[in-house]
Amino acid sequence: MENKTEREKMTHLMASFISYVSKKLPDDVEKKLAELRKIETGDLASTIYDTMAKNQKLAWDLDRPCCQDTGVLQFWVKCGTKFPLIDELESLLKDAVVESTFSMPLRHNSVETFDEYNTGRNVGKGTPTVFWDIVPNSDKVEIYTYMAGGGCTLPGKAGVLMPGMGYEGVTKFVLDVMTSYGLNACPPLLVGVGVATSVETAALLSKKALMRPIGSHNSNERAAAMEKLLEDGINSIGLGPQGMGGKMSVMGVNIENTARHPSTIGVAVNVGCWSHRRGHIIFDKNLNYEITTHSGVTL
Amino acid sequence: MSEKKILTTPIKDEDLKDIHVGDIIYLTGHIVTCRDVAHRRLIEEKMPLPVDIKGGAILHAGPIIKPLENDKFQMVSVGPTTSMRMEKFEYEFIKETGVKLVVGKGGMGEGTQRGCKEFKALHCVFPAGCAVLAATEVEEIEDAQWRDLGMPETLWVCRVKEFGPLIVSIDTDGRNMFEEKKVEYNRRKDEAYEEICKHVKFIK
Ligand code: SF4
Numbered sequence: 001m002e003n004k005t006e007r008e009k010m011t012h013l014m015a016s017f018i019s020y021v022s023k024k025l026p027d028d029v030e031k032k033l034a035e036l037r038k039i040e041t042g043d044l045a046s047t048i049y050d051t052m053a054k055n056q057k058l059a060w061d062l063d064r065p066c067c068q069d070t071g072v073l074q075f076w077v078k079c080g081t082k083f084p085l086i087d088e089l090e091s092l093l094k095d096a097v098v099e100s101t102f103s104m105p106l107r108h109n110s111v112e113t114f115d116e117y118n119t120g121r122n123v124g125k126g127t128p129t130v131f132w133d134i135v136p137n138s139d140k141v142e143i144y145t146y147m148a149g150g151g152c153t154l155p156g157k158a159g160v161l162m163p164g165m166g167y168e169g170v171t172k173f174v175l176d177v178m179t180s181y182g183l184n185a186c187p188p189l190l191v192g193v194g195v196a197t198s199v200e201t202a203a204l205l206s207k208k209a210l211m212r213p214i215g216s217h218n219s220n221e222r223a224a225a226m227e228k229l230l231e232d233g234i235n236s237i238g239l240g241p242q243g244m245g246g247k248m249s250v251m252g253v254n255i256e257n258t259a260r261h262p263s264t265i266g267v268a269v270n271v272g273c274w275s276h277r278r279g280h281i282i283f284d285k286n287l288n289y290e291i292t293t294h295s296g297v298t299l
Numbered sequence: 300m301s302e303k304k305i306l307t308t309p310i311k312d313e314d315l316k317d318i319h320v321g322d323i324i325y326l327t328g329h330i331v332t333c334r335d336v337a338h339r340r341l342i343e344e345k346m347p348l349p350v351d352i353k354g355g356a357i358l359h360a361g362p363i364i365k366p367l368e369n370d371k372f373q374m375v376s377v378g379p380t381t382s383m384r385m386e387k388f389e390y391e392f393i394k395e396t397g398v399k400l401v402v403g404k405g406g407m408g409e410g411t412q413r414g415c416k417e418f419k420a421l422h423c424v425f426p427a428g429c430a431v432l433a434a435t436e437v438e439e440i441e442d443a444q445w446r447d448l449g450m451p452e453t454l455w456v457c458r459v460k461e462f463g464p465l466i467v468s469i470d471t472d473g474r475n476m477f478e479e480k481k482v483e484y485n486r487r488k489d490e491a492y493e494e495i496c497k498h499v500k501f502i503k
Contacts, residue, residue, distance in 0.1 A: 043323065044321060044323065044466060047323055048426045048464070048466075051426045051429050051432060051464055052426065052428065052429060054429075055428070055429035055431050055432040058431045058435060059431045064375060064376060065376065065430075065431075066428070066431060067428040067429075067430055068361075068378040151381065151404075166499070166500065166501070166502045167502065168495075168496045168499060168500075170499075171492060171495045171496060171499060172492060175488050175491060176488075179481065179485055183405070183406075183477070184383075184404070184405040186427050186428050222501055225498070226498075226499055229494075229495045229498055229499065230495065233492070233494060234491070236487055236490070237484050237487045237488050237491060238483075238484070238487060239484065242424065242426055242427065242466075243405070243477070243480070244424065244477075244480070273428065
C-alpha cells in the first residue's frame with residue numbers, strides 16, 4: 001500500500017517537472033543565450049534573439065509550452081539499486097508523460113511505427129525513451145528529462161571511421177552535419193559528440209553529451225581541447241540564430257568518449273536546438289528532490 | 300534601426316518591389332495556415348482551395364487550437380514548420396492561388412524561387428521555437444476550412460496585427476538567402492576544418 005502512494009507521489013512530481021521543463025529553459029541555456037545575444041550586433045541576429053527572449057517570457061506568463069514541438073520525451077536515469085521505486089520507475093515515467101501531456105498540454109508526438117498511427121497520448125511502444133544506468137549501493141535516483149523535438153533530432157548521425165581517418169575524420173564528420181541539417185535545427189545549437197567504438201556506443205554518448213551543462217568540459221585534456229577547437233571552428237562558420245547568419249553558431253560542443261577497438265573509431269553527433277529543454281532532478285529514498293538545472297523551482 | 304516595414308493584405312505587386320532578402324517585415328491583415336495535405340489537395344487532386352488567398356499570406360504551420368463556444372477558436376501555439384516539405388508544390392501553388400507571402404521555417408528551393416520571381420511573391424521565415432509569441436499576434440481566428448484534415452492541417456484563417464518578425468528568405472528578384480548563405484558557410488567550414496586538423500593529430 002505504501003509503495004502505491006509513493007508511486008503516485010513520484011508520478012505527479014515527475015509530471016509537474018516535465019510540464020515545467022516544457023515552458024522554462026534551464027539556467028545554463030538562458031545564460032548562454034543572453035551572452036550570445038550580446039555578441040551579435042547585426043539587425044537580423046539581434047531581432048531573432050530578442051524575439052526568442054520575448055517568446056520565453058510569454059510562455060512563462062501564459063503558462064504554455066515555449067515551443068509547439070514538445071518532442072518525444074527521453075529520460076536518462078541513473079538509478080541506485082536500493083532506490084525503493086526502482087521496479088516501478090519505467091512505468092511511472094510513462095504515466096507521468098501522459099499526465100503532463102493532458103494537463104500542460106503537450107503535443108502528441110508518438111506515432112507507432114509500421115502501424116503508422118498517432119497514439120494520441122504521447123507515449124507508445126518504447127516511448128518515452130528510458131536509458132538506464134544502474135548505480136550499485138545507492139538509494140537515490142537521478143533523472144535527466146529531455147524533450148527531443150523533430151527539427152533538432154533530424155541532424156543526428158552516427159558512423160564508424162577507419163583509424164586512418166583519425167580525429168581529422170571526426171572533425172569533418174561533425175562539421176558536415178553543421179552546414180547541412182544543422183542549419184534547420186534552430187541554431188544556436190548545443191552539439192553533442194560521441195567518440196567510441198561502434199555506432200550505438202557513439203550514438204548513446206552523443207545524446208548523453210547533451211545532458212552535460214553548457215560550459216562543462218570533458219575530463220580528458222585532449223578531448224576538452226577538441227571541444228574548444230570544434231566550438232570555435234563551428235562559431236567561425238557564423239550560422240547565427242536560425243541559421244540566418246551571425247557571429248556565432250553554437251552554445252557549446254560537448255564530447256563524451258570511451259575506449260575503442262584498434263581498428264575502428266565510432267563517432268556520432270546529436271544536436272540540441274536553442275530551445276534545449278532538459279531538466280535534471282535527484283530523488284532520495286523518501287522522494288525529497290533536488291533540481292540542479294533550474295533554480296528556485298518547487299513542484 | 301529603420302522604421303518597421305508592415306505589409307497589409309491584400310498585398311499588391313508594387314508593395315513587394317523594394318523588399319529584399321534579409322529584410323525584416325511584419326504583416327497586418329490575414330494569414331492562413333496551410334501545409335502538406337492542403338498543398339497536395341490543391342495541386343495533385345485539383346481541389347479548389349476553400350479560402351481566397353489572392354494577394355494574401357499562408358503560414359506553413361500546424362497550430363495548437365483551443366475550441367471556444369459558438370464555433371470560435373483560440374490560438375494557443377503556432378510555430379512555423381519546415382517549409383522545404385512544401386517545396387515540391389510551391390511553384391504551382393503560388394501560380395494557382397496568387398498568394399503573395401509564404402511564411403515558414405528554413406529555406407525553400409528552386410521552384411519557390413522561380414514562383415516568387417515570376418508571380419511576385421516572398422518567402423519569409425518566422426523565428427522557429429517562438430510559437431507562443433506568434434499565437435499572441437493572432438487577434439482572432441475568423442474561419443476554419445477543411446476541418447476534416449484534423450487540427451494541424453486545417454486551414455485556419457487568422458486575423459493578425461504586426462505578425463512577425465518575418466525575415467525575407469526569397470524575394471521577388473528570385474534571390475535565395477539560405478542558398479547564398481550556404482556557399483559562404485561551406486567555405487568557412489573548409490577553413491575551420493583545415494585549422495582544427497593542425498591540432499588533432501592524436502593518432503601517430
Ligand atoms: S528545433 Fe527546437 S526550437 Fe526549433 S522547432 Fe524544433 S523543438 Fe522548436
